[in-house]
Amino acid sequence: MNAAFQGIGASVRRTEDRRFVSGNGHYTDDMNRHGQLHAIIKRSDRPHARILGIDKTAALAAPGVVAIYTGEDMQADGVGGLPCGWGVKNKDGSPMAEPAHPVLAIGKARHVGDPIAVVIAATRQQARDAAELLVIDMAALPGIAHVRDAIAPGAATVHDDVPGNVCYDWHIGDKDATDAAFARAAHVVKLDLLNNRLVPNAMEPRCAIGEYDRSGGEYTLTTTSQNPHVIRLLMGAFVLHLPEHKLRVVAPDVGGGFGSKIYHYAEEAIVTWAAGKLGVPVKWTSDRSEAFMSDAHGRDHDSTAEMAVDAEGHFLALRVRTIANMGAYLSTFAAAVPTYLYATLLAGVYKTPAIYAEVKAVFTNTVPVDAYRGAGRPEAAFLLERLVDVVARETGIDRVELRRRNFIPADAYPYQTPVALEYDSGNHLKTLEGALKASDWAGFPARRAAARAKGKLRGIGMSTYLEACGIAPSKVAGALGARAGLYEVANIRIHPTGSVSVFTGTHSHGQGHETTFAQLVSDQLGIPFSQIEIVHGDTSKIPFGMGTYGSRSLAVGGSAMVKAADKIIAKGKKIAAFLMEASVEDIEFKDGKFSVAGTDRSKTIGEIAFCAYVPHNYPIEELEPGLDETAFYDPKNFTYPGGCHICEVEIDMDVGTTEVVRFTAVDDFGRIINPMIVAGQVQGGIAQGIGQALLENAVYDDQAQLVSGSYMDYTMPRAHDIPGVAISDEGTLCTHNPLGAKGCGEAGAIGSPPAVINAVVDALSEFGVRHIDMPASSQKIWSIIQSSRLPMAAE
Amino acid sequence: MPQVSLTVNGKTSTVEVEGRTLLVELLREKLGLTGTHVGCDTSQCGACVVHVNGASVKACTMLALQAEGAQVITIEGLAAADGTLHPMQEMFREHHALQCGFCTPGMVMSAIDLVQTHPQGITEDEIRHGLEGNLCRCTGYHNIVKAIAAAWPIMHGKQVPLAAE
Ligand code: FES
Numbered sequence: 011m012n013a014a015f016q017g018i019g020a021s022v023r024r025t026e027d028r029r030f031v032s033g034n035g036h037y038t039d040d041m042n043r044h045g046q047l048h049a050i051i052k053r054s055d056r057p058h059a060r061i062l063g064i065d066k067t068a069a070l071a072a073p074g075v076v077a078i079y080t081g082e083d084m085q086a087d088g089v090g091g092l093p094c095g096w097g098v099k100n101k102d103g104s105p106m107a108e109p110a111h112p113v114l115a116i117g118k119a120r121h122v123g124d125p126i127a128v129v130i131a132a133t134r135q136q137a138r139d140a141a142e143l144l145v146i147d148m149a150a151l152p153g154i155a156h157v158r159d160a161i162a163p164g165a166a167t168v169h170d171d172v173p174g175n176v177c178y179d180w181h182i183g184d185k186d187a188t189d190a191a192f193a194r195a196a197h198v199v200k201l202d203l204l205n206n207r208l209v210p211n212a213m214e215p216r217c218a219i220g221e222y223d224r225s226g227g228e229y230t231l232t233t234t235s236q237n238p239h240v241i242r243l244l245m246g247a248f249v250l251h252l253p254e255h256k257l258r259v260v261a262p263d264v265g266g267g268f269g270s271k272i273y274h275y276a277e278e279a280i281v282t283w284a285a286g287k288l289g290v291p292v293k294w295t296s297d298r299s300e301a302f303m304s305d306a307h308g309r310d311h312d313s314t315a316e317m318a319v320d321a322e323g324h325f326l327a328l329r330v331r332t333i334a335n336m337g338a339y340l341s342t343f344a345a346a347v348p349t350y351l352y353a354t355l356l357a358g359v360y361k362t363p364a365i366y367a368e369v370k371a372v373f374t375n376t377v378p379v380d381a382y383r384g385a386g387r388p389e390a391a392f393l394l395e396r397l398v399d400v401v402a403r404e405t406g407i408d409r410v411e412l413r414r415r416n417f418i419p420a421d422a423y424p425y426q427t428p429v430a431l432e433y434d435s436g437n438h439l440k441t442l443e444g445a446l447k448a449s450d451w452a453g454f455p456a457r458r459a460a461a462r463a464k465g466k467l468r469g470i471g472m473s474t475y476l477e478a479c480g481i482a483p484s485k486v487a488g489a490l491g492a493r494a495g496l497y498e499v500a501n502i503r504i505h506p507t508g509s510v511s512v513f514t515g516t517h518s519h520g521q522g523h524e525t526t527f528a529q530l531v532s533d534q535l536g537i538p539f540s541q542i543e544i545v546h547g548d549t550s551k552i553p554f555g556m557g558t559y560g561s562r563s564l565a566v567g568g569s570a571m572v573k574a575a576d577k578i579i580a581k582g583k584k585i586a587a588f589l590m591e592a593s594v595e596d597i598e599f600k601d602g603k604f605s606v607a608g609t610d611r612s613k614t615i616g617e618i619a620f621c622a623y624v625p626h627n628y629p630i631e632e633l634e635p636g637l638d639e640t641a642f643y644d645p646k647n648f649t650y651p652g653g654c655h656i657c658e659v660e661i662d663m664d665v666g667t668t669e670v671v672r673f674t675a676v677d678d679f680g681r682i683i684n685p686m687i688v689a690g691q692v693q694g695g696i697a698q699g700i701g702q703a704l705l706e707n708a709v710y711d712d713q714a715q716l717v718s719g720s721y722m723d724y725t726m727p728r729a730h731d732i733p734g735v736a737i738s739d740e741g742t743l744c745t746h747n748p749l750g751a752k753g754c755g756e757a758g759a760i761g762s763p764p765a766v767i768n769a770v771v772d773a774l775s776e777f778g779v780r781h782i783d784m785p786a787s788s789q790k791i792w793s794i795i796q797s798s799r800l801p802m803a804a805e
Numbered sequence: 806m807p808q809v810s811l812t813v814n815g816k817t818s819t820v821e822v823e824g825r826t827l828l829v830e831l832l833r834e835k836l837g838l839t840g841t842h843v844g845c846d847t848s849q850c851g852a853c854v855v856h857v858n859g860a861s862v863k864a865c866t867m868l869a870l871q872a873e874g875a876q877v878i879t880i881e882g883l884a885a886a887d888g889t890l891h892p893m894q895e896m897f898r899e900h901h902a903l904q905c906g907f908c909t910p911g912m913v914m915s916a917i918d919l920v921q922t923h924p925q926g927i928t929e930d931e932i933r934h935g936l937e938g939n940l941c942r943c944t945g946y947h948n949i950v951k952a953i954a955a956a957w958p959i960m961h962g963k964q965v966p967l968a969a970e
């Protein structure tokens with residue numbers, strides 16, 4: 011590969027980095043508008059309480075205060091509640107419970123952090139001071155934090171109109187076939203597991219600026235969002251009742267999202283509405299502590315999994331019961347996460363013939379839970395890959411051999427699972443064998459012995475995961491309850507002198523789209539990388555789009571770009587045919603040149619563009635001038651990335667700390683555009699997975715008070731917690747999109763937690779440990795080791 | 806309101822601040838230097854790191870008034886006047902040590918201090934522990950460690966790269 015090559019497959023250094031390393035990024039909080047006021051949100055410090063009254067008198071009299079609004083003020087002005095973007099049906103076909111989600115709490119506060127009022131003042135400090143003077147009279151109610159408490163008889167009711175706190179009781183798969191398989195199984199292995207609640211913690215706290223232009227009656231919201239068009243749609247249609255052409259949503263540089271910036275949040279509606287009321291811009295910036303109690307959390311499943319196995323170790327059936335915590339309200343995509351993004355993935359990489367899963371989603375007095383990097387697939391992978399290890403142990407079959415024996419073979423694709431999905435491609439044996447080799451699995455016993463000689467317990471664990479990206483197609487998702495389309499949009503505009511602007515409906519908040527997409531378009535059109543700019547994050551510039559989540563940007567957004575490029579080429583051929591007096595069928599396009607087949611006559615795409623914009627010599631009768639094409643791409647299916655992660659840990663027997671000493675990832679992401687960026691996504695995703703497995707935990711006490719509410723109490727992975735991962739690729743191409751791309755953004759966070767816990771359990775096997783819930787903290791491990799030493803201590 | 810005079814990136818300013826104003830607020834809100842970020846309210850994330858009189862400091866742990874007479878360098882003050890990046894900025898870019906870029910200014914400022922305070926060489930372990938006060942949610946840190954190891958010989962005028970692979 012020569013140094014100048016910047017097309018598909020090159021590790022091009024990122025275009026966006028120059029501004030970020032120089033401090034010239036434009037994040038929302040870096041922007042200030044002329045005459046802006048500052049908003050502070052007064053939040054509930056109680057988990058659950060009736061709001062008896064709000065006395066604004068003292069706060070309104072405080073210096074600088076301009077206005078204070080409550081939920082009742084906004085409701086009286088016609089402001090609607092926050093909508094949920096996905097409706098799930100109960101087993102009996104009835105719709106899920108969808109209680110009201112007011113922008114500011116009305117009547118009751120339902121979780122610590124529930125917004126109750128907004129104080130708007132000249133400075134942020136003045137607004138903060140005044141918020142302290144706001145008197146909210148509250149009568150405490152019993153709080154519920156944990157899912158089993160929520161469905162216990164006599165539990166307090168989070169929403170008066172949802173008795174029993176059940177949002178939905180849903181199922182998937184063939185119950186009878188599953189039960190029948192269990193009845194004839196040689197072994198049944200059962201495992202209870204928790205998937206710990208996480209706080210996403212993108213490093214940039216959320217921020218929103220609302221503006222109102224009186225002259226045209228137009229609103230602008232600048233916000234830390236992964237999908238500005240979705241915010242415009244939801245906020246415009248459901249909350250503020252504004253038509254799209256009067257509402258512009260801008261998501262500039264965004265400092266990480268991981269799912270938490272997908273959703274339409276109350277503060278976006280509050281600042282936009284207040285800007286209209288007051289006629290001046292209103293800005294709100296979250297504190298980190300505020301983020302802990304107002305950004306949607308992730309995971310929080312309580313599950314029981316059972317595998318029926320025959321005498322040879324073949325999986326006969328899988329039965330799963332999960333209770334999923336929705337938190338106090340339904341966040342934008344919350345309902346879809348423990349159903350269509352979780353239970354549909356329970357087949358994993360195995361040809362288990364019968365699967366039945368039941369999922370009960372419940373309300374509690376906690377922060378709403380929604381998609382966090384992986385969204386449902388990490389929960390599925392963790393459950394399945396832990397269960398497979400326990401099956402191996404209890405049947406006495408080697409864990410690698412057990413996996414091999416049950417893999418869907420590479421020649422079985424396309425493969426219809428018993429839980430709705432049809433996988434298009436994959437080769438699990440290849441990623442497994444690649445990872446065994448790269449990790450020197452065979453050499454592990456020697457490493458374990460060496461560690462033991464130093465007083466350390468060493469364990470090795472793997473996961474052979476599979477996930478689903480680029481949720482689609484729109485029609486199928488719609489039938490399953492999605493209330494939006496799931497396509498993506500690209501607009502390629504070739505300018506008269508040959509440079510290119512590409513407008514994409516996806517959004518980059520760390521993924522490096524300005525680089526990857528420019529490589530892609532450069533490859534398609536043969537225009538130099540440096541001549542291509544990627545534009546995203548502004549509803550006034552981009553035709554439409556669904557944003558970035560679910561690792562969809564390349565597979566869906568990139569495919570839209572390929573389609574738009576195809577249209578450019580098709581039009582260019584017509585122009586070239588006219589200019590070179592040839593027939594369109596004889597024009598070939600390659601490396602930026604239109605040539606007449608079998609001749610040396612050709613025109614560059616730059617010449618064609620110039621001709622299209624200065625149409626002096628142009629087929630104007632048949633063809634419009636200009637070279638600017640838009641494409642919408644609706645995928646035919648999900649894509650199915652997968653792979654094998656192998657983790658080795660060493661546990662310090664004296665203090666119980668776990669160090670990840672080796673980590674190997676061999677993944678199948680389909681076509682890769684920029685290997686450097688892909689490896690960065692894998693390393694970052696695995697860091698979050700190691701964080702979940704060993705360190706992170708959002709803790710609520712039994713009264714639903716948030717105990718881990720800041721970086722003082724919530725353990726974020728730091729540089730010395732995360733090793734460099736050995737990353738390689740054994741890709742198979744996706745068969746249904748034009749790039750063959752699958753997506754890589756979340757895989758690291760999906761495959762790694764079970765690999766880490768499998769390694770920890772392996773390290774602790776001599777203590778009879780069968781399972782350990784995440785996070786496998788040093789305290790938990792120390793206790794396990796200590797309890798086994800007790801007899802000695804008693805001597 | 807009290808006043809504070811300080812030199813930021815070579816430019817001296819006198820600014821009125823409240824007693825409770827933090828140095829990071831002064832930089833971002835009064836001087837418009839928004840490259841220095843705020844990622845937490847408990848002085849743990851390191852997004853706000855700047856150099857005060859040559860040493861790295863979390864600008865959220867210091868009152869603006871405490872910076873009276875100080876020489877402050879922020880991320881905006883690193884590149885040469887002609888736009889040439891500081892070697893640490895260059896190595897962050899070369900080694901893909903940033904994704905969303907939000908932690909990057911603080912990381913780069915901490916990293917420079919780390920390299921400057923290890924003139925004899927620096928190990929991977931020292932780099933990792935030296936980043937104790939800087940959180941990054943995107944990169945998984947490894948490329949940051951590589952970038953710092955790669956910047957060390959350049960900053961110390963050495964040929965041979967040291968430490969981390
Ligand atoms: S802002 Fe987090 S340490 Fe200063």
Ligand code: FES
Nearest residue numbers: 904908941942943
């Ligand atoms: S690059 Fe996003 S937090 Fe470090």
